[in-house]
Amino acid sequence: MTQELTLDQITPRMPLDRKLLLGGLGLTTALILIVTYIWCGIDPFALYAKRENAVSYLFGRTVDESDRQAAMRQAKRVPAIMAMEEAMQDVRTQMQAAGENDFTEMTRRAKVLSEERLAAMPKAEHDAIVKDEYARIVDQKRGGFFPPETAMANLRKYFRALVETVAIAIWGTLFAFVASIPLSMLAARNTLCLIIPGSSPARKAGRRVIQFSVRRLLDFCRGFNEFVMALIFVAVIGLGPFAGVLALAIHTLGNLGKVISEAVEAIEPGQVEAVEASGSSPLQVMAFAVLPQVMPTIVSFSLLKFESNVRSATILGFVGAGGIGFLMFDKLNGYLYREVCTMMIMVILTVVVIDYACGILRRKFI
Incomplete structure (x- = not known):
């Protein structure tokens, strides 16, 4: 006759001190979550109560008659402003050519000249300026990100800037990859x-x-955000990619170096001992026993950081x-x-394409 086992017999009883420790950790975690919440x-x-603000911010708001009247008043002043600036x-x-520098006299002459030019301006040109400015002001009052800009001239300009962004990500990742291995x-x-x-x-x-010095160096490299480092380098070497x-490169170096070093410490020592026993030099041991074991991790995480760097490179442009x-x-x-919406869509599509291409590379080489 077989004896049935109870749950207490299958699972060992937890000591009281361990129960108290886990209970204390649970209460501390709950307290931290409540306080930070x-x-x-x-x-x-x-967030739900403000949903209308989100809709108007993304898709624009309705422009009423008072907005249109204010836009027209502002637009009608533009021809005079343009004439005054040119005059x-x-x-x-x-x-300046005559050696005079009286600002009051300069303003008086410019005002007279601008009035003459405004009076001589053809009505068709005047109306065209007002119409364009009115449309711009109304569009600005409407706001919203949608529908995106689709003018071909602008799309070409955005595409050239997007290629530069991808190039920044490529070289930043490449420099970090080369330096992270040693x-x-x-x-x-x-x-x-x-x-x-x-x-x-x-x-x-x-x-x-x-080991301590190198690990602290890697901590330093990834301790600062790319945005902060970009501010520093723009101040040092000037604007530009x-x-x-x-x-x-510096921020990615800190991330890659940490991940690769931890992967190296987790490799199978048997392969290293076998190659080392054959009389190979330390460089040969690392080339034929260490790197082959960690190469999948290196390739996978490097591709992941490249995808991330494309997005990060977009934000770095905010500081020049x-x-x-x-x-x-x-x-x-x-x-x-x-x-801005058009550029955001282009960046998202670029990240999707890069992610798909990196997925193909992972399947082929990992």
Whole structure:
């Protein structure tokens, strides 16, 4: 006759001190979540209550008659403003050539000249300026990101900037990839023992110092956001994509170096011992026993960082580091949200294509 086992007999009873420890951890976690939930002001109901603001922000609001009247009043002033600006520039040039610098007289002459030019302006030209400005103001008052801008001239300009963004991501990832391989070997214990063999106290201390220093260097590289690094490099070397390349390279180096070094420390030691026993040099051991084991991780994570760097390179343009982000920031400041929407769609489609291409590469080489 078989004896039935109870649940208490199958699963061992948990000691009281362990129960108290887990209970304390659970209460602490719950307390942290509650405090941070209140601190961050998380309120899903508030988000639902503001849904109309989101709709009007994305798709624009209805322009009423008062908005149209205000836009027309503003548009009718534009021809006079343009005439005054042109007249002021011409009078300034004439007075500088004559050696005069009286600003009051310059303003008086410019006002007279602008009134003459405004009176002589053909009605068709005047009406065309007012009509274009009226349409621009009404569109600005309507706002919204949709429908996106589809003018071919603008699309070509955006595409060139997008290619520059991808180029920034390519070179930033490539520089980081090349530098991360040797640094990760110095940050891993097992490969560092191959590079500096021996069990003497001096060699052990040397390995500890090198590993600690390299790991802290990698911490420093990924400790700063790409945006902050781009600000620094733009201030040092000036505006342009090279500042973005350097910012991405340093941040990506910190990430790649950490992941690769941890993958190196987790490799199967048997292959290393076999190649080492054949009399191979440390460089040969790493080339034929270490790298083949970690290469799938290196390729996979490098492709992932390249995808991420394309998105990051877009944001770096906001601080002058080149690419489509520079145009996007300029259009945002001008309230040209539909053009920004077009650029955002182009970036998303580019990321989708890159993700698909990287997936093909992973299947072929991993």
